[in-house]
Amino acid sequence: MSSEKHKPSPSRGSLIFRVVGLAVLVATIAFWLKTGAHTGFSKNRVEIPMVDPITQIEYIEYEDRFIMGLEYLAGGTSAGVVLFGMGYLLGRKR
Amino acid sequence: MNRYKTTIAATAVLLTALSLSAAPKAFDFKDAKGVNNVSFILDAPLEQIAGNARGVSGIVNFDPEAPEKTSGTITVATDTLTVTNDSMQDHMLGSGWLDAKSFPEITFAAKSLSKIEKTDKGIDAHLTGDFTLKGVSKELTVPVTLTYMPDMLGARTNGRAEGDLLVIRSVFTINRSEFGIKPGESVDKVAEEIELRLAIAGAAPDA
Numbered sequence: 001m002s003s004e005k006h007k008p009s010p011s012r013g014s015l016i017f018r019v020v021g022l023a024v025l026v027a028t029i030a031f032w033l034k035t036g037a038h039t040g041f042s043k044n045r046v047e048i049p050m051v052d053p054i055t056q057i058e059y060i061e062y063e064d065r066f067i068m069g070l071e072y073l074a075g076g077t078s079a080g081v082v083l084f085g086m087g088y089l090l091g092r093k094r
Numbered sequence: 095m096n097r098y099k100t101t102i103a104a105t106a107v108l109l110t111a112l113s114l115s116a117a118p119k120a121f122d123f124k125d126a127k128g129v130n131n132v133s134f135i136l137d138a139p140l141e142q143i144a145g146n147a148r149g150v151s152g153i154v155n156f157d158p159e160a161p162e163k164t165s166g167t168i169t170v171a172t173d174t175l176t177v178t179n180d181s182m183q184d185h186m187l188g189s190g191w192l193d194a195k196s197f198p199e200i201t202f203a204a205k206s207l208s209k210i211e212k213t214d215k216g217i218d219a220h221l222t223g224d225f226t227l228k229g230v231s232k233e234l235t236v237p238v239t240l241t242y243m244p245d246m247l248g249a250r251t252n253g254r255a256e257g258d259l260l261v262i263r264s265v266f267t268i269n270r271s272e273f274g275i276k277p278g279e280s281v282d283k284v285a286e287e288i289e290l291r292l293a294i295a296g297a298a299p300d301a
Binding site: 040041042043044045046047050052054055056057058059060062067 | 127128129130131133141142146148176178179180182241243246249250259261293294295
């Protein structure tokens, strides 16, 4: 009980790192989910399958749209974890 | 004498008509609608690359009564090869891989058609020709399906032109190393085998 009372509160810098880290982590995952949870590399354009009504030829139209891929997901989540970890370490040093 | 002239004239007209109907038609594959395409798939252990090329052109001479006489060349503009990632596309067209600036065209020049079978969809056959990629030519024999669509050009052009259509489909595989595309390099990410899927329609307007 008393030890909890004397537990030092984290410094402002530590807190900022933790909040930013968490925000980056959540925002990265949220954006990845929002753009379709694509499990390949990122896309700058999206394929839209079409069929020519006369010849029945299947072809692709491209729509310029960003789809976040695994490389950005890995980078974003890693950055979030590192920032959060730095905040945690800064807090402990105090 | 008049009857003689009439008979000669009628015979000439008949012979001309017969020779015209027997002549192969030239189908132009430059498609204003932008439907003609060649798609490609490279399925490597670490990465699958799939894309599409729309810059198709060329002339194919085809006679539905004598498909074995089919000849012509189909060309794909290298710089129209498209994948869904800009950075990957720059690499693909760059000097390290396809070198689109030095080798702007990929071609297939048909030489002969064999194993011809008439089916519900048209004509299945094996097409032999010279396939040229990145400046290297190899003779290939590939399966093709030819679908002749007489008098269907009008439906495709909303009546602006009348004539026939010829649809050519083919699926075949090439090895990139045989065409000097980084032989043996990065095979974990860029597959050695490239599957090509061709679906193109050519138009032969009435004269």
